[in-house]
Amino acid sequence: MVINKSITMGLGSFFKRNKDKKEEIVESHIDINNDDCKGLDCGKCVIACPNNVLTKDGEDTVVRNPLTCKHCKVCEAICPNDCIVVN
Ligand code: SF4
Numbered sequence: 001m002v003i004n005k006s007i008t009m010g011l012g013s014f015f016k017r018n019k020d021k022k023e024e025i026v027e028s029h030i031d032i033n034n035d036d037c038k039g040l041d042c043g044k045c046v047i048a049c050p051n052n053v054l055t056k057d058g059e060d061t062v063v064r065n066p067l068t069c070k071h072c073k074v075c076e077a078i079c080p081n082d083c084i085v086v087n
């Protein structure tokens with residue numbers, strides 16, 4: 001299955017490979033409001049995340065890998081615009 005990676009990540013989904021080498025979609029528990037995100041001028045959440053979960057995709061902030069998130073909510077706390085909610 002071929003799906004545009006940026007669109008997929010923008011929707012908060014993530015692909016992982018299971019033991020049978022089949023891909024499955026893992027829904028992200030991290031909601032990012034990129035309408036309010038300051039984009040490339042900020043990036044505080046990306047830098048602050050201790051598990052390298054978040055990254056920039058152009059001006060958007062996206063979830064790189066929700067499976068490595070430890071629910072510490074540092075990203076939520078540091079965001080100056082309340083753009084991130086960790087469920
Ligand atoms: S909750 Fe913690 S580990 Fe998860 S994305 Fe935010 S800062 Fe990273």
Ligand code: SF4
Nearest residue numbers: 037038042043045079
């Ligand atoms: S901390 Fe908030 S405003 Fe800054 S890049 Fe992250 S989501 Fe965007």
